[in-house]
Amino acid sequence: MSFDGVWPYIYIAIAGWLATDLWRWAGVLVGNRIDENSEVLNWVRAVATALVAAVIAKLIFFPTGTLETSPLWLRLGAVLFGALCFFAGGRFRQILGIAAAIAFLAAGLAITGA
Structure with a gap:
């Protein structure tokens, strides 16, 4: 099989879809059985929140x-304004x-010339 032209992108899209969609469906099936106020779900929420906070930091x-x-100061100001x-x-x-955080950052970059 030749991987010229558009075929590598099609392969990546299909392989990526298969790899992630399986876990999404597994999450749907298992998630329906978990109580919304359970300790497991509270832990999952805490981990997800911590990961988002770490990426932002x-x-x-x-x-x-x-x-x-x-x-x-501009990055911190954009987060605060957002x-x-x-x-x-x-x-x-x-x-x-x-949108507000992005606009603040863009305006600050335009003003400072950074």
Whole structure:
């Protein structure tokens, strides 16, 4: 089989789908049997929250790529502004918080020339 043209991308898409979809279905089947207030689910939520917090902290304090050129105060300010907009956002909390943080960061980068 020749892997020229579009075939490598099709292969990656199918292999990626198979590898992740199996676990998604397993989660659906097992998740239906877990009590929403169980200790197992509380632990899963805590681990998921900790992972998200760790990724955000890494992006703020040890950024790579274009974000690396921005000053620390600007990254912290974008997170704070995004959080404030999130809590004030009402029905569109997540979208508003993310958009506000990105806009703050973009405006700060444009102003500072970083």
